[in-house]
Amino acid sequence: MTLPHGFVVALDRRTRVLDGGRALLGGTPTRLLLLTPRARALMTGRTLSVRDRAGAVLADRLLASGLAHPLVTELPPNDAQGSVTYVIPVRDRADQLDRALAGIRATTADAPVIVVDDASREPAPVAAVAARHHARVVALPANLGPAGARNAGLREVTTPYVVFVDSDIVLAPDTVDVLLRHFADPAVVIAVPRITALPGPDAERWLGRYESVRSSLDLGGQPAAVRTGTPVSWVPSACMLARTDGLLKADGFDAAMRVGEDVDLCWRLTADGGRVRYEPAVYAAHEHRVELVDWFRRKAVYGTGAHPLARRHPDNIAPAILAPWSAALLVALLAQRRWSLPAAGGLAAVATVSNARKLQGIAHPLPQAARLTALGTLASLTQGTALLTRHWWPLTAVGCLASRRMRRATAVAAVADVALETLGRGPNPIRLDPVRYAVARRLDDLAYGSGVWLSALKGRSTAALRPRIVWPARPRSPLPRERAGRRTAARPRRTPTA
Incomplete structure (x- = not known):
């Protein structure tokens, strides 16, 4: 089965076009896709309209990797409306x-x-x-x-x-x-x-x-x-x-x-x-x-689905998915010692060098690698914040009773959480004052986290509470361009930030 002629895809807003269109960087997990001259000729700016088999193959690969999405406004109406x-x-x-x-x-x-x-x-x-x-x-x-x-x-x-x-x-x-x-x-x-x-x-x-x-x-x-x-x-x-x-x-x-x-x-x-x-x-x-008790109860019910999902999909339910370096970075920052910031910086530097090696197929890989590391660090901090205030909040509450550092980390996480969400809204501002928004956000976390813990206790399993560490694949040599056959692009490579 192939995509039909006239099917249009557009690159995801986070996909970066590098080296004059020779390479695409993006997707989830992050991939580097090196395009042959034939493949580049199929693209019109950031869009691709399928006109032949080669275009269908490239469009399908872009969709499968998350580098692009169907441009639904440009697709013809489906003739199955009555079906x-x-x-x-x-x-x-x-x-x-x-x-x-x-x-x-x-x-x-x-x-x-x-x-x-x-x-x-x-x-x-x-x-x-x-x-x-x-x-x-x-x-x-x-x-x-x-x-x-x-x-x-x-x-x-x-x-x-x-x-x-x-x-x-x-x-x-x-x-x-x-x-x-x-x-x-x-x-x-x-x-x-x-x-x-x-x-x-x-x-x-x-x-x-x-x-x-x-x-x-x-x-x-x-x-x-x-x-x-x-x-x-x-x-x-x-x-x-x-x-x-x-x-x-x-x-x-x-x-x-x-x-x-x-x-x-x-x-x-x-x-x-x-x-x-x-x-x-x-x-x-x-x-x-919108009634507080009903709303809180429903959020908790959502959380109770965690253990049933963990039994059916044990590899997918983790509350956080981290690379080894980002997990170590979170631990270093949570320790709040004199060595924490230098250690975090060192880990980020190692990750940047590793990313740059994976990007050897493009010109100037280091700036792109630094950008990927920065995005990976932000994603890791966001996941760490969610662990403290949402998925692990009962453990966090116990830790706050015993540790000043834990109280400080939790306060920073709670404030940063709301600040990042507020700033990230752009043209769609939150129509609620920061105090009430913060209260609702924390109640949301308490309710959902309670549901997760109830399901874990009922199922006698911590599977829904354990983060997953994703180890990088074995390093491979730089990817060559692919010229032969009907295929239109080199194989994508995953970066360590995935």
Whole structure:
């Protein structure tokens, strides 16, 4: 299966074009891709439009490495718009269901819609709402949870594509049509929009404002290939468009999981070679929880998915993924001794030299290596901050009782966390004062971390709490350009910052 003619990809905003277009540096994990003259001729600035087999091979490689993403606005409309079935799992919540169905019918009047009633306590209102919007109801005799309810709906789907929509979601008019364009790539199994806050009075409350910029379901404004170990390692099933046969082949969602079933599905599909795309050019609005107790409880529930995921995917669930040098750098800084800063600087210097050796295929590798090391250091500090304030907060609290250094490190981590997030918003400022934002951020961490620890204690395992150290591959000689055959670029090389 190859990408069709007319398929357009654009380099990721973080991908750097080096040596006049001879090399590309970026992706996750970081790769150096050396392009032959033939491959360079296929590029137009930072975009590539597939016109022949060579272009399809190069575009596929760029997508697989995370160096580029489909330019969805330039892709032709998918001719399968009439081949979509909507599946909505619901338990009670008839008012939200009415709103969700109204949004769907405003976009498409005749698409099949299946409402899966997951053993509602009051099924009559749900059935009445579904009938008013000409939706079919599949009533379950026992409560199966979101995963089981979606599977029940999936088994009734006869169209090539299925859209899972939660009852507290309101679809934008063009969301499904735009997501369908991703399926021109035959490897794509799932495409998901950005989940934003549903406008309304609740969104203006302080937790509503926090959720509008820090929701667990909002994965940011940049497109991404969804893969483990990357900034977007999963996508929520609150709104998800998928190939019906691809999900059936994967046996759908894991019905034994009441939470984290979407993470598990993404990881299983990508492990089997499927592609999952996150597309923030379109969105679905979600009614966030804004009552403090309900909100806190839900964040903790998200955390309880950690141990079930660790049992199914032990290599993917680590709360932090660090290179040996960056792990040592964190330990040195946490020690807060006189030798800490010199040691951290020495480790960064060694990493820079190592990176420069990996970049010998380009001119002036040292500046690029220093940049990679700086980015790797920042990423490591961010992960270390999350360990202290989120994943390991019970240990941090105990440490703060006994150690002044731990108290100092925790205070710095908590303040730096909020400062970096605030400064990093750019043109999208946080609509909440720093104090209340900081309080909500720490409560978020406490809730999620509590859920992780509860699941670990229940499962009698620390797998979901242990960081993973990624050791670099054995050094290889500098990569040559590849000239022969139909292939268009040299093999990518991973750098030690991955």
